[in-house]
Amino acid sequence: MKVVNSVRDVKDVKEMNGQEHVVILGAGPAGLATGHEICEHGVKVTVVERNDFVGGLCNTNEANGYKFDLGGHRWFTKNEDLNNWFRRLMGEEIVWVERISRIYYDGGYYTYPISILNVIKNAGLPTIMYAGITYLLSALQYSIFNKSINNMKDAYTAQFGHKLYDMFFRRYSEKVWGLPCEKLSADWVSQRSAGLSIWTVIQESLLKTKSDNESLIEEFMYPRDGYVRIPQRMAEDIVDASEGNKIHLESTVTGINYRGPNDFEVIYTDTAGNESSTDATSVVSTIPLGVLPRILNPGAPQEVIDAAKSLSFRDLITVNIVLKKERVSIDTWLYVQDEDILFGRLHEPKNWSKAMVPDQSTTSLVLECFCTRGDHIWNMTDEEIGKRCAEDLEHKLGFIKADEVIDFQCVRSLQAYPVYDLDYGDNIKVINDFLAGFEGLHIVGRGGTHRYNNADHSIEMGLLLGRKILGYDVDYMDVNTEPEYHEIKTSKDLKRDHYKVEEEA
Numbered sequence: 138m139k140v141v142n143s144v145r146d147v148k149d150v151k152e153m154n155g156q157e158h159v160v161i162l163g164a165g166p167a168g169l170a171t172g173h174e175i176c177e178h179g180v181k182v183t184v185v186e187r188n189d190f191v192g193g194l195c196n197t198n199e200a201n202g203y204k205f206d207l208g209g210h211r212w213f214t215k216n217e218d219l220n221n222w223f224r225r226l227m228g229e230e231i232v233w234v235e236r237i238s239r240i241y242y243d244g245g246y247y248t249y250p251i252s253i254l255n256v257i258k259n260a261g262l263p264t265i266m267y268a269g270i271t272y273l274l275s276a277l278q279y280s281i282f283n284k285s286i287n288n289m290k291d292a293y294t295a296q297f298g299h300k301l302y303d304m305f306f307r308r309y310s311e312k313v314w315g316l317p318c319e320k321l322s323a324d325w326v327s328q329r330s331a332g333l334s335i336w337t338v339i340q341e342s343l344l345k346t347k348s349d350n351e352s353l354i355e356e357f358m359y360p361r362d363g364y365v366r367i368p369q370r371m372a373e374d375i376v377d378a379s380e381g382n383k384i385h386l387e388s389t390v391t392g393i394n395y396r397g398p399n400d401f402e403v404i405y406t407d408t409a410g411n412e413s414s415t416d417a418t419s420v421v422s423t424i425p426l427g428v429l430p431r432i433l434n435p436g437a438p439q440e441v442i443d444a445a446k447s448l449s450f451r452d453l454i455t456v457n458i459v460l461k462k463e464r465v466s467i468d469t470w471l472y473v474q475d476e477d478i479l480f481g482r483l484h485e486p487k488n489w490s491k492a493m494v495p496d497q498s499t500t501s502l503v504l505e506c507f508c509t510r511g512d513h514i515w516n517m518t519d520e521e522i523g524k525r526c527a528e529d530l531e532h533k534l535g536f537i538k539a540d541e542v543i544d545f546q547c548v549r550s551l552q553a554y555p556v557y558d559l560d561y562g563d564n565i566k567v568i569n570d571f572l573a574g575f576e577g578l579h580i581v582g583r584g585g586t587h588r589y590n591n592a593d594h595s596i597e598m599g600l601l602l603g604r605k606i607l608g609y610d611v612d613y614m615d616v617n618t619e620p621e622y623h624e625i626k627t628s629k630d631l632k633r634d635h636y637k638v639e640e641e642a
């Protein structure tokens with residue numbers, strides 16, 4: 138048995154010599170990572186993408202030299218091996234960003250991650266004492282009397298007590314998801330904040346002990362010219378690896394014919410309605426899991442179609458604003474809880490990288506409005522959204538004056554957040570059981586697996602899937618399943634190595 142330590146350290150992986158043709162559905166980070174991994178070993182890669190750009194949700198829009206991510210995207214992973222891969226990919230393009238995040242709640246600003254001292258300062262000692270009592274009650278109910286955790290509300294309450302849940306998690310979660318926390322699965326909480334204990338918060342804020350072993354993340358890496366440079370760099374390498382490798386943009390995958398094991402025909406349609414097709418030995422799907430069974434031939438039974446239709450997404454409108462002022466705030470992100478403010482989060486691109494604005498005497502903001510296609514926010518015109526956001530910034534947050542707005546654009550993104558409703562796990566299982574019958578068809582990525590991945594998770598899954606296609610025995614679906622708090626880095630994490638796989642001698 139041989140141990141391979143790193144994706145890029147693989148020296149003697151099987152060379153495929155062009156006998157394989159892998160067709161990748163979707164040019165987001167996950168699909169491109171798989172393509173990036175396999176094309177170096179002689180595998181022919183075709184990527185089919187419905188947008189006119191690569192990057193999926195990791196896109197960066199540009200207008201008059203101002204660059205706007207689709208909501209602030211940071212690079213962060215606890216996996217040092219993946220960080221090394223990232224450094225190799227991005228080289229000199231990496232900048233380090235200091236992380237300063239705050240929550241706006243009922244007219245006050247609270248540091249995020251939550252600090253007890255800051256809560257006392259803003260909300261007062263009675264509130265923190267009340268929060269302490271509700272925490273103790275929760276500890277009694279959930280830890281001693283084993284009260285069951287059935288939904289997101291239970292999960293947060295068990296971890297923080299009712300008062301802190303109500304202050305810092307309920308309203309923001311309901312704004313993001315458009316559903317009451319009682320109707321959302323507890324899985325999201327366990328994936329995002331399982332390792333966060335009230336004791337970590339107290340230790341961080343009261344004792345200010347930042348040992349080498351455990352500390353909240355205060356710095357992260359970012360590509361100087363916007364997050365889209367990560368998928369763009371992967372796409373550049375794929376196309377450079379072989380003339381045979383293609384990335385078809387503005388091409389929507391509309392059908393997949395399965396002729397037998399590792400024998401597929403993928404059909405895609407361009408914006409003019411012209412149909413093309415290509416044969417594939419393997420298909421890597423990053424298109425929404427709820428769509429895939431509906432375009433497969435042979436078709437899925439009704440039970441699978443029903444499960445597929447039940448998987449839903451939350452959509453997103455980002456509002457990119459250019460301002461005639463030098464700086465709005467020092468925040469990396471500001472989370473806005475209040476329901477009467479249209480957006481739920483904002484960031485100032487200049488605080489991430491100076492290269493995001495062409496004129497340093499000006500600045501810009503990206504506001505994230507969580508919505509669902511067809512709801513009251515989605516149905517507002519761009520003009521109405523821009524005007525309302527500028528008013529909220531001026532009158533509710535006091536951040537700008539109306540005459541400082543030079544320009545704004547709204548960017549509408551569908552399928553931004555896979556919803557974890559109470560049935561999503563059962564529905565995914567029904568679909569995955571059906572897909573297991575298609576040998577050579579792989580699902581990966583955020584929408585592709587209906588898993589709340591960050592970009593690093595999608596890339597890690599994609600790279601590992603690449604290795605699986607190259608013949609290694611890896612469980613790429615294992616990524617982003619561990620219950621952990623993403624904001625804490627421990628010395629243990631630094632040693633974690635997802636790429637350690639054993640190879641037949």
Ligand SMILES: Cc1cc2nc3c(=O)[nH]c(=O)nc-3n(C[C@H](O)[C@H](O)[C@H](O)COP(=O)(O)OP(=O)(O)OC[C@H]3O[C@@H](n4cnc5c(N)ncnc54)[C@H](O)[C@@H]3O)c2cc1C
Pocket residue numbers: 162163164165166167168185186187188192193194195207208209210211212213388389390391423424425453505553554581582583584585590591592593594595
């Ligand atoms: C507001 C916001 C903030 C975020 N912040 C961060 C952050 O700070 N850090 C971080 O790491 N991650 C962040 N993320 C998450 C990150 O954007 C995603 O994890 C990542 O983009 C997922 O990559 P993916 O390839 O799995 O999916 P996607 O990016 O969704 O890519 C899927 C691709 O498939 C294409 N596609 C779909 N259907 C078809 C079809 N029928 N035919 C052809 N193509 C199709 C889509 O157009 C898309 O390009 C954030 C996401 C959002 C929405």
